[in-house]
Amino acid sequence: MTNSGAQKGTPLDAQPVGRKGVYPYLKRTPLDVQFTGGKGVSPYLNRTPLDVQPVGRKGVYPVVRLDALAPDIYLMRIASGYIAENALPGQFVNIRSCEGINTLLRRPISILRVDRDKGAFDIVFQVRGKGTGMLAMKKAGDTVDIIGPLGKPFFINESFRKIAVVGGGIGIFPLLFLLKEMQSAEKTVFLGFRNKECIVLSDDFEKACDSLHIATDDGSAGRKGLVTGLLEESLDNGQTFDIIYACGPGPMLKKVAYLAKKHNIRCQVSLEQRMGCGIGACLVCACKTKQGDDWDYSHVCKDGPVFWSDQIIFDE
């Protein structure tokens, strides 16, 4: 010890000045992620009709990787044989962003795709606040506490030969899982983004469908304008579909529902709402739905997130 401050101070009454700092945590040794395994069989093969809702389960699973796709947009791969095997397109997982009480509620995040052979699944989320901010700080080997898979999946039927898929912004993610599961149908995909920088996973979508059409608000990529404009044009040009699936912001869904009705095409939409429990108990994630001649509040977590578009009463 040559430069000890204590040596210069006489006697030992010298009080060192505290200082606030932010210091790096000791480097983590890379952890081996254990895959829990899973059967490489689509749950669809054995299920008719295809609107079965698997039972969610609470579990703590390891994070395999976390990648930044775009500013504030992250892809997280999580090892869970149970979820990989049981999840259906359109479903979500309810994930705790941290231990303790800093951010109390779980965050509902839809499933991007599953890898049944490896027993893993992917989610994509946007950092919007404290909770998703903490999720974005996870590293491979960390664990996450998850309840899932949850919610009603998209209705898929073998008879759907030609399908249209419409996604806007961060609403596109559950649609990739849907496309991957509908391998035999002819798939036309319309995706809308704010600008070129916001476009993510377009290669994955391109591979998973027959034709991909992109619109951006500012025209920096694809067509300038709204994604619903692309759908409308396609329908007006005489394109027909057996079903339209959509996920994205409310106004987009409202327009898609309108176009589907106008062209007499059945349509499913996946909704978003602030949730509490995620399992249908707390009743906070209300959305207006038709009930006969009347209306009622249904709940996005349990009655949805996927609904038939003609059930939904969209806000003015």
Add this chain to the structure above:
Amino acid sequence: MNLTDNMADNINMQVEIAGIKLKNPVIAASGTFGFGREYAEYVDLNKIGGISVKGLTLQKRRGNKPPRIAETPAGILNSVGLQNPGVKEFIEKEIPFLRKFDTAVIANIAGNTIEEYCEMAEILSSANIDAIELNVSCPNVKAGCVAFGNTVSGISEITRKVRAFCKKPLIVKLTPNVTDIKEIAKAAEDSGADAISLINTILGMAIDIHKRRPVLANNMGGLSGPAVKPVAVRMTYEVASIVKIPVIGMGGISSGDDAIEFMLAGACAVMVGTANFVNPEACVDVAEGIKKYLEKYNYKSVYDIIGKLELNE
């Protein structure tokens, strides 16, 4: 079986509240546990002392406009607005399911008028439930409810009138949004309440600074979760030291240690609410945590700690 197991088995977790025997002092709080069936996939309902069901009204209610929830530091704000299928559907569809489990069933009721409360109490008196919890403390509905619960005269009148129609043990659930909780609790006791539960949520508000609007569509809502616990413990202590009827404490309980605070303050039982949203097994975890505490300090029964708080000089 080792010594520890033996000791744990000798601990008596049973409590009795207004004649209802609970296998353990942990009850799922109204509005956070649906009608039990929502949680049955995640937790063994047989391990919970009781379930206070989602607040019931005479007629079905749709509830408030969404958003109905906002996350706040260590808590949540909600304004569900008592969405429920109505008391008749509860009796027909939910009671038969709940009765498959060995757990006490408490019907939480709310109304726009005193007459509605009385009618519900009368209907539920012949239903297969263990107790009625009078919700005179919901901050999220425009008419009735909290208006009956925040004055001495209001709580006296409604408790007295409902008592006349209620053949089941009557628990009165108090709102914390009052100046002096002691006089409200005393009025409930004097008017015929068999037990008191507290606290309901604390009226609060959260603002989205980017939209310059409240987060909740209803503008204000009820605060719950760990953030309210110290307030709830204080009020439980104040009420338990002034009434003779049993007190059920709640507000931010998510562990056995949290529950012990309320019991030392005088609560005979506790309710677990918001924690269920985070951890579906919260009620069972709290019950196990209470048992561990009793074991650690060699207590034989839950009653050994109820009200055993010693104040500092």
